[in-house]
Structure formats: structure tokens, C-alpha cells
Amino acid sequence: MRDVENINELQELDIDFMGIIRYSKSKRFVSNDQKEKVSKLTMNKGTVGVYVNETVENILQDFIPLQLDVVQLHGDENVAFAKGLLELDIKIFKAFQIREDFDFDSLSEWEELAKKYVGNLFFLFDTATPNYGGSGKKFNWQLLDYYKGNVPFLLSGGISKEDASAIKEIKHNMFLGVDLNSKFETEPGNKNIADLKTFIEKLRK
Secondary structure, X not given: OOOHHHHHHHOOOOOOEEEXXXXXXXXXXOOHHHHHHHHOOOOOOEEEEEEOOOOHHHHHHHHOOOOOOEEEEOOOOOHHHHHHHHOOXXXXXXXXXXXXXXXXXXXXXXXXXXXXXXXXXXXXXXXXXXXXXXXXXXXXXXXXXXXXXXXOEEEOOOOOHHHHHHHHOOOOOOEEEEXXXXXXXXXXXXXXXXHHHHXXXXXXX
């Protein structure tokens, strides 16, 4: 999110978080000039700063101005990097790119970290892409059955308003919610408020 009017409209909806992407290669990148405008808003929803292989210093420089509640690590960040943020009492959504051969057992080190910082580390399962997300495509949601861990996760990747019924059928104990992006945009970084309202209403029924 980067348009002030659109952010204010979004804050009227029944959502938990909104994302601010600080990855310069993303078409939804929030520049420093846009960051300054966003920093002047009063946020009444949780705010997630999205980063890809960023430095701790740059993340911390955003934290207060963007009123961040959560940092989303969407790159190749390792457990040690995440631990450094967790030790500062920063909540994390750690994204993993899910392909057909993804080994959920590879998350064991992250699950151990989550046990030490209960309630501060969550997973986000996204569609695998060379560009660290933003593909607008779904992965095979049946793969979620292979996830036997105890860290709650968000589902991302190509979700549209037509998927409400299928999402309601997901019964995984660790399923926390959905991350909505490209299928709910009028243009990159600008959300379609009407479509979001329709989707939320379908989920609530």
C-alpha cells in the first residue's frame, strides 16, 4: 500500500493487516517519498513491512515512521537473521516459496526458533517464483497437508474473490489467514475496495 486515499479506504474494512513493500525491485515498492506521506497517516490496522534480503539497519529505520507491527521476510533470510529481529521483540512473518517438491521438514530449524519466541514468529506460504513472490499464481494447496508443524501460517499466492469457498474448506489446524494482493488490485499497489468487501463478506458467511 502506498496511496494515501487507498490506505484510508482500506482501513475501513474488516482486515487485520496491510502491507507496505520496501523491496525496490517490486512493482509495489514504496519509495522514500511515498514512505514520508504514509508516515503521516494514523494507522488503525496492523502494518506489515515487507522486505527481501534487507539489512537490519534499514528495517529498523522504517519501523517507527511506518508504524510497523510486523516485519515480513520474503527473501533468503536465515534463522540467525530472524533471531536478531525477534530479540528486539519484533514480530515476523517468514515467507517460504512452495513448489511441488517442497520439503516441509526443512522448516524444523524455524519451528525451533518459533518455540523460543512464541507468538512472534509466523509462516507465510507463497507460490514459488524467481522474483520473491508477486507471481499472481496459486500453488497446489493440497501440499499444505504435508505441513505437520506447529507454527501458524498465512496462505498467499494468486488468491482471488472466487476462492472464498475453497479457503473456507481449508481445515488445517495451523491455518491463520490469507494474504491478498494482485487479484485485488486496480493497479500495482492500489487495492480494489469493492472486490475486497465482496471477498470478506463471502468469508464471513
